[in-house]
Amino acid sequence: MEERRKSERFPVSLKLEISSLFKQDNVRMDNVNEPIEVINVSKTGIGFKSRGELPLDYYFNACIQLGGPLSRLYTVVKIIRREEHEDYIIYGCEFVG
Numbered sequence: 001m002e003e004r005r006k007s008e009r010f011p012v013s014l015k016l017e018i019s020s021l022f023k024q025d026n027v028r029m030d031n032v033n034e035p036i037e038v039i040n041v042s043k044t045g046i047g048f049k050s051r052g053e054l055p056l057d058y059y060f061n062a063c064i065q066l067g068g069p070l071s072r073l074y075t076v077v078k079i080i081r082r083e084e085h086e087d088y089i090i091y092g093c094e095f096v097g
Helices: none
Strands: 010-018 034-041 045-050 059-065 072-084 089-095
Touching: 010 059, 045 072
Parallel strands: none
Antiparallel strands: 010 034, 034 045, 045 089, 059 072, 072 089
């Protein structure tokens, strides 16, 4: 995949679950319940891998805990690219809100 990141990414290991996705024109996908593993994070976005197929240009709400219980980042994340592998798919996302 061509490197298009604006900021350096740092490796992390976090487990999250996406419960719903949405688009700006009020299109929603509920009950997605897709587990994801965040593999890197930067000041502009995150990368994660998942076994499920998620659509590009959809958004989801995320809460990323960065340390202690008071160090949380609540953000809206947009899925902007995907790279398929044999057993999983790697997604690239940007923070948008």
